[in-house]
Amino acid sequence: MNDRVVITGLGSVSALGLNTDQFWSSVKEGRSGILPLTGFDNAGLKINLGAQVRAFDPTVHFFSKDVPLLDRYSQFALVACREAIDQAGLAAASLGGAAAVIGTGCGGKETDEATYDHLYRQQKTRAHPFTIPKGMPSAAASQVSMQLSIAGPVFTVSSACSSANHAIAQAALLIRAGVVDVAIAGGTDAPFTYGLLKAWEALRVVSSDNCRPFSADRSGLVLGEGAGMVVLESERHAKGRGASILVRLAGSGMSADAGHITDPSAEGAARAIQAALKDAGLNSQDVDYVNAHGTGTMANDRTETEALHRVFGSDVKSLMVSSTKSMHGHALGASGGLEFVATVLALCEGVIPPTINFTRPGEGCDLDYVPNTAREKDIHVAISNSFAFGGLNAVQVLQAV
Incomplete structure (x- = not known):
């Protein structure tokens, strides 16, 4: 069937x-x-900075009886999915046969942390009976299914920081194969717990002052949290119901480095970008903007820049490249979803997100990173990169309509 896939709703x-x-x-x-x-x-804790979701009151969004059953990462997923579905103009009654593919890098860490505190610090002998269904990695997908009456294919994708882009790719494949006409997909994570922060601290890749992707004085990533979700539809279905189409999801590309667990590969990243362009039927010269993975670590920024050189060759200097992680932090499994949303809106509004906190280019970082200030420019094709620990890469190509 291989129907074209379009985006009709955004939530974050x-x-x-x-x-x-x-x-x-x-x-x-x-x-x-x-x-x-x-x-x-x-x-x-040595980690003292983060991009936290502030002023979030679960009781505003959920019935009080449901709040104790929802880990924070599930709450974020539900709020973002509802917004995306509302924008798409889809009623709950029409979602029965839809799909939901929810990415997460961590799952219910807040639930895990509370359980360990309960058992080991407070010396209690029993865990809460809903510890497993609240904290399991698939809990957010299950809650989206139940609360939004989505009865088609529903599952979780977990590939660290590429989870959201992998989830969107799987949702698009379901539509292109004719399995469903509508899917909601993206990523969600809520990593701000003492135990997980201590684990990140041990990796020594987290900045103590700020996130400065591609800058010479960059000192690491800054963790974030949240959710980014999109509604995907077959173009035929969207047009048939008179939906407002935001952009076309032209292609997806995936690859694995098959190398080091934490050290990224330019060759592996380049293969994912090339696969996405091939899937979209586009050439590298067609791309105007790249929403970079752009973590702010020494290894990622240099390697991602090299990957772009490999794919775009002499045309790379005309690319606009930026990292929105400089603003919303590295939200792990949610990052790709938030970045996908930003890329859609860049195409829709002709505004290129900046890389803030940029000082001077780092070694091996020689591209146009749209430093510090957004840029108004009409664009027609953009890509969004996600490159995860373990060498798991996922890239999306978006096209204006």
């Missing part, structure tokens, strides 16, 4: 806002969501 929750209008306004203004960590006992 992030440190930049509790909805997509707030998120996009912050992105365009180059406003950072990275602040000192608050809200839990962080004594003994």
Whole structure:
């Protein structure tokens, strides 16, 4: 069948806002969501910054009886999915045969943390009876299915920081294969727990001052949280119901480095980009903008720049490249979803997100990173990169309609 896939709805929750209008306004203004960590006992932590979702009150979004059954990462997923479905103009009654593919890198870490505190710090002998269904990696997908009455294919994708892009790719494949006409997909994560922060601290890739992707004085990533979700439809279905089409999802590309667990490969990343362009039937010369993985680590930024050189050759200098992680932080499995949303809006509005906090180019980082200030420019094709630990790569190609 191989029907063309389009995007008709966007939803997000992030440190930049509790909805997509707030998120996009912050992105365009180059406003950072990275602040000192608050809200839990962080004594003994070396990590003191994060892009937290602030002023998020679960009781505003959910019945009080449901809140105790929803881990924070599931809450984010539901709020973002509802927004995307509302924008798409889809009623709950029409979602019975739809799909939901939800990416996560961590799953219910808040639930895990509370359980370990209960058992080991408080010396209790029993865990809460809903510990497993609340904290399991598939909990968010299950809650999306139940609360939005989605009865088609529903499952979780977990590939670290590429989870959202892999989830979107799987959703698109379901539509192109004729399995469903409508799918909601993206990623969600809520990693701000003491245990997980100590684990990230041990990796020594987290910045103590700020996130400065591609800059010479970059000092690492800054963790974030939230969710980014999109509604995908077959073009035939969207047009048939008179939906407003935002962009076309022209192609997806995936690859594995098959190399090192934490050291990225330019060759592996380049193969994912090339696969996405081939799937889209486009050439590298067609691409105007790249929403980079852009973590702010020494290894990623240099390797991603090299991958772009490999794919785009002499045309690479005309590319605009930026990292929105400089604003919303590295939200792990949610990052690709937030970045996908930003890329869609860049195409729709002709505004290229900036890489904020940029100082001077780092060694091996010699591209146009749209430093510090958004740029108004009509674009027609953009790609969004996600390159995860373990060498798991996923790239999307988006095209204006």
